[in-house]
Amino acid sequence: MKAEKLKQTKYVFLIGFALLGLVILLTTTLPNSFQYYLTVTEYKDDFEKYKDIEVKLAGHVVPGTIIEDANNAIWKFQVFHEDATMNVYYQGAMPDTFNDEAEVVLTGTFQDEKFVANHVLAKCASRYEEKLDQPLELKTETQN
């Protein structure tokens, strides 16, 4: 009976150590691996706090603001959330789903009066469902 108990204690220790290892791994890794995720409004509201760190900035592309320099793969555009807008500069690979009004998440920092992105993520094409009410109604009017 005693030997049985000892054996079980060994397993409790094994599982305990495995769990402890996992907790240590998760807790030590997480603080160095996250970025603030902010809408343009939140970013501007607390600008002093975030201006010097790399953040993820979420918003929609302001229609008509995209300027593309195809020779250099440079993109200049504005993003908005509610009433707040932000100028964005980006050089690099642009997702094919990027266009006017696209929902984007930009990774980058604020430099020289604009948000300089080093990565642009646009919603996957499979899921960019719009709320039907308004856009469709407007389109009906234009078609009529």
Place this chain on the structure above:
Amino acid sequence: MEILANYLLHFCLPLGVYAFFASIQAGRTREVTWFRSTLYAQTAFIIFVFSCSALLVGCLLVGKFYMAYVYQYTNSTMPTFYKIAALWGGQNGSLLWWLTILCGYMAVLIWQNRHDRSTLFPYVLTTLSAIQIFFVVLLLFAANPFDTIPYAQLGGFEDGRGLNPLLQNYYMIIHPPSLYLGYVGMSIPFAFGMAALISGKLDNEWVVKIRKWTLTAWFFLSIGNLLGASWAYEVLGWGGYWAWDPVENAAFMPWLTASAFLHSVIIQEKRNMLKVWNMILVLLSFILTLTGTFLTRSGIVSSVHSFAQSDIGTYFLTFLILTIVVSVGFLIYRLEKLESKNTLDSMFSRESAFLLNNLVLVGAAVAVLWGTIFPVISEAVRGVKISIGPPYFNKVMVPIGLILLLLTGIGPMIAWRKTSIEQLKKTFYWPVLTAIAVCVLTTVFYTRHIAVVTSFTFCGFVLATIFLEYKKGIQIRMHALKEGFSQALIRLVRKNERRYGGYIVHFGIVLLFIGFSGAAFKVEKEFQLRAGQAEKLGKYTFRFDEINVDKTPHKEVFTSKFSIWKNDTPFSYAYPAKILYQSQIPGEPPQPGTEVFIKRSMIEDLYFALLSFDETQQTIFVKVVVNPLVQYIWIGGLFLILGTMIVMWPKPKSRKEVTA
């Protein structure tokens, strides 16, 4: 068509509710009339759901553009198979597709068990009916694919917006159905687990019955994940195949817990142990599929794949909470009855190795879940939104993955109950020697990257164990039964599909790890080039030659041409392209698409993606990636699928009877 479909969908609700209560009565009273009545209600339900899906496909094919769903996902110029694929291309249709697959699984299940008079099966139908009811409610009140656009009749809507051109890819036809087959497949083991808890019939019957169902779900989840990775690599991912996006994580988590179950179920079958643990794994796998779906469909987690924010998140959350409360409640209620009398005899036993493998697999699932939901927790607790990116997942999953890889080699080699130190030395002599040799060779000739050296070392170890197991089995047959090599090999696998098919799966896993290790040496750079200008990346020199345009009524294709030299020797040409798809809706800008060019080899892939171009000035911006060892991922995936098919292969009837 849509009116009839709507009626059928409405009829499904009372039918589902009736089947739910009738099956409870069948379980409680064990009266055949209640059981039959449940089956009739379920049969009608299944036929109605199939009809709804067929009618939606009909609407998509015919082009009923006054229906919101048809308008959004098809247009008159789309090829027929993409119109059919639009069934799962959007939120509402994919939910109907989910319910259809569930009904498909249930049709098979009901047919197989139509004469089953055990107490277990009626409660299986109770649980599945509850899931059906949830999906019908969701479809009727929050995401009806048969909704029409009120003003459509006034004019306009002669054509639809069409499935996004980026999705008009053969992966769209096979990847989502595979994933859904995997996701939905987890419902069946869950239903059996719940039935065992409700009925109190907690012997091994339910475990034996769900093994193949779990394997089927796991099989499709594996295919779905691999196809997703391949799609990302070839079409959408700029040279990457896995980004730890919440949607990818949602499919990965149940895969991990189902993998754990497929191992630990062996212990329950052989030693009648880990009954509580197995029950938890089965419940958890289904709960994780719901959690993942809730996270990505509610819009509360930022994902590249996320659906638009909608009401269905609330429905999913309610159902998720209900599922957790009911399943955990029943588990606690039956806990005493589930406890096993057998205990582990030794730390050096197959049981212990499998238990450790289970802990690591579940630990991996917890780590992925933690990284996925931490942004939600952070926002709820601290009011601060954060994003957890690939660095977290890579740092956490590399050590976890390596431990798992090592256990893949250790587990199957240790004896049940107890292994002596002497036996261990004998068993692992050659595998350890192989591992040391691989470690030395990798360090001397390839790299000193610690994770890669460890990965290759463990891969060598596991490969040696697989080789030895096959060698031993074949030699015994050749000597004892006087069979030739190939005959012995084939019969060895056929006589014990589960064991030797499992080794093929493990071989696939080893190849996957070799492929993953290559990511450590991935090199990528973006270049701006004029026609005739050349650049270098690693041992490759590439020259941009020209860009040409090919115009058709529906798209413009801009194809660039590159000449490539490897170590200054002419090697190949590359033709990455950019496509502009014209929209069918007047005034809408064209949708760009990228057609990458991949020069594949077993050593490394050379990957070209055209980012932008100026046709008149003949200048381009191109991304070039050297991706070592990626091919091993796809080959490993094929072995994983092959091995699983061998494991799932039905036994001949006579052998079934004998083993039963």
